Amino acid sequence: MEISDLPAVNATLNGISAIFLATGYVFIRRGDATLHKRCMLAALTSSVLFLTSYVTYHLNTGSRPFPGTGAVRVVYFTILISHVLLAIAIVPLALMTASRGLRAQYERHVRIARWTLPLWLYVSVTGVVIYLMLYQLY
DSSP: OOGGGHHHHHHHHHHHHHHHHHHHHHHHHTTOHHHHHHHHHHHHHHHHHHHHHHHHHHHHHOOOOOOOOTHHHHHHHHHHHHHHHHHHHHHHHHHHHHHHHHTTOHHHHHHHHHHHHHHHHHHHHHHHHHHIIIIIOO
16 A cells, blocks of 8 residues: 555545444444444544544645635535534544443433534545545546
């Protein structure tokens, strides 16, 4: 694998995280706390791997300018800005949510998870969208 492969790896890790998050949500709605926990820890793991890969890539290559113009450029930067801001926020939220769940503080876990899940899903899915727009659209 080369450094140029990392954007695709990053998008894949974001997609995997989104799948684990959605599947974990389905499991908890069905009352299966064990599979919920496994999925959520897998989502956290894939997000940590993403962050490691993302930082490695950008430390070695810098950033890539978006080549699009017109309306697609506005759409791209709208998604990118919301993604970046929420990605910053999701780190402490995800860690706090996981910590509360692992410490069996379920009432507190559920209270924050109601915010964490949709934000984390948004960050994961928009990460894939950003990759597609930046590396596959042009």
